[in-house]
Amino acid sequence: MKAFLLLAACLAAGAARAAEPMLEFRISGSSIAAAPLSVLKKALPARDVTLSAAEFWPGRVKHYRAFALRDVLDYAFGRRWLSSDYSDVAFVALDGYAAVGPLDKASEDGGWLAFKDLDVKSGWEAIGSHQADPAPFFLVWTGEDQTTSQQYPWPWQVAALNLVRFEDQYPKTVPRGAAQDSPARRGYALFKGRCFRCHSVNGEGGKIGPDLNEPMSVTAYRSKRMVKEFIRNPSKYRHTYMPDHRDLSDRDLEDLWRYFHWLDGHRGPGR
Numbered sequence: 454m455k456a457f458l459l460l461a462a463c464l465a466a467g468a469a470r471a472a473e474p475m476l477e478f479r480i481s482g483s484s485i486a487a488a489p490l491s492v493l494k495k496a497l498p499a500r501d502v503t504l505s506a507a508e509f510w511p512g513r514v515k516h517y518r519a520f521a522l523r524d525v526l527d528y529a530f531g532r533r534w535l536s537s538d539y540s541d542v543a544f545v546a547l548d549g550y551a552a553v554g555p556l557d558k559a560s561e562d563g564g565w566l567a568f569k570d571l572d573v574k575s576g577w578e579a580i581g582s583h584q585a586d587p588a589p590f591f592l593v594w595t596g597e598d599q600t601t602s603q604q605y606p607w608p609w610q611v612a613a614l615n616l617v618r619f620e621d622q623y624p625k626t627v628p629r630g631a632a633q634d635s636p637a638r639r640g641y642a643l644f645k646g647r648c649f650r651c652h653s654v655n656g657e658g659g660k661i662g663p664d665l666n667e668p669m670s671v672t673a674y675r676s677k678r679m680v681k682e683f684i685r686n687p688s689k690y691r692h693t694y695m696p697d698h699r700d701l702s703d704r705d706l707e708d709l710w711r712y713f714h715w716l717d718g719h720r721g722p723g724r
């Protein structure tokens with residue numbers, strides 16, 4: 454009887470735990486640990502944060518209860534995330550989609566991993582053009598200039614944090630052999646920060662937009678003028694999920710073109 458009660462209690466606890474939000478921690482794609490929200494709450498200070506996420510809720514402010522991103526990274530990875538072995542943290546969503554942010558941005562003030570929306574009685578206010586539910590975790594930034602256009606990731610439905618060296622995790626995106634400050638390298642840096650969350654190249658990256666190098670490079674079937682125009686101002690051409698990038702300079706657009714062009718010229722194993 455005792456054993457039965459114990460078993461029943463364990464099962465009940467298991468079921469409660471299963472319903473609780475979980476955050477998993479990975480290094481280079483391998484899972485190292487996972488923590489339910491209640492454990493995170495015991496381990497880390499939580500704060501109420503106020504932010505203006507102008508691109509999601511124009512003219513409004515939002516309130517969340519959140520952990521500082523730096524505290525979560527310390528908790529998950531100890532000092533390892535500050536070592537030069539890693540360059541980025543990938544925020545992996547419930548559906549497997551990953552938004553990648555450089556660790557130097559993650560170490561700044563202003564990054565918060567929200568676990569509760571304080572503006573509604575229960576649940577979360579929906580976000581984005583697809584009206585997604587941000588649960589279980591939503592990465593927000595309180596700094597005025599910590600926006601997606603400044604290459605700060607704002608992923609929602611975050612289920613795992615994956616500490617990576619970008620070039621090892623996504624080797625086919627790297628313009629290997631291009632000189633450090635070449636246009637292709639600069640274009641690559643821009644692509645990582647602003648495009649990669651939606652676009653892949655050579656099959657690596659986001660799945661919201663098309664792959665820009667496979668099976669055919671965008672530089673092979675569209676003119677340079679057209680590609681640059683489209684990147685800066687897609688809403689002029691289509692009702693599309695791709696945001697305008699009006700702040701990109703001519704040089705930025707040239708660099709992106711040169712990066713895509715470089716990828717087109719370096720296919721196969723000898724890249």
Ligand code: HEC
Nearest residue numbers: 647648651661662663671680684691693694695696698709
């Ligand atoms: C929020 C997601 C998102 C982001 C961020 C994004 N794109 Fe897109 N992009 C799309 C989608 C979706 C399409 C498909 C356009 C359509 O038909 O609506 C697209 C289309 C394109 C195309 C046209 C491809 C073709 O053959 O028609 C290019 C070029 C492009 N994107 C480049 C970029 C670059 C460069 C960046 C970064 C500066 C970027 N995109 C950022 C979602 C995104």
